[in-house]
Amino acid sequence: MKGAATEADETPKAPTYKLVHGVVQDANGALPGATVWLHGTQIVVVTNSEGEFELRVPTTAKVVQLTCSYGGLHEEVVTMAPVQAMGSVYLLRPKTVVKK
Numbered sequence: 001m002k003g004a005a006t007e008a009d010e011t012p013k014a015p016t017y018k019l020v021h022g023v024v025q026d027a028n029g030a031l032p033g034a035t036v037w038l039h040g041t042q043i044v045v046v047t048n049s050e051g052e053f054e055l056r057v058p059t060t061a062k063v064v065q066l067t068c069s070y071g072g073l074h075e076e077v078v079t080m081a082p083v084q085a086m087g088s089v090y091l092l093r094p095k096t097v098v099k100k
Contacts, residue, residue: 017056
């Protein structure tokens with residue numbers, strides 16, 4: 001059959017992404033080397049020397065849920081709409097030690 005398209009001929013569309021960026025910091029300032037990851041994906045980034053990060057979020061995401069972690073601090077989970085995530089600042093709190 002001439003001109004008949006098959007499924008193998010169709011190229012799947014690559015997913016599109018929005019860029020989300022922010023700064024991970026605590027009460028003393030920026031946290032270089034903190035880890036930020038997007039829930040439900042394998043997207044993980046590490047903050048730069050200024051505590052800044054940038055990651056790609058699928059444009060189809062209705063909610064962005066990020067987890068920030070840094071040695072000695074509680075993990076912080078932040079949930080927001082993708083448009084709110086642009087330029088946001090995420091704060092981490094020190095872990096409290098329970099003495100017995």
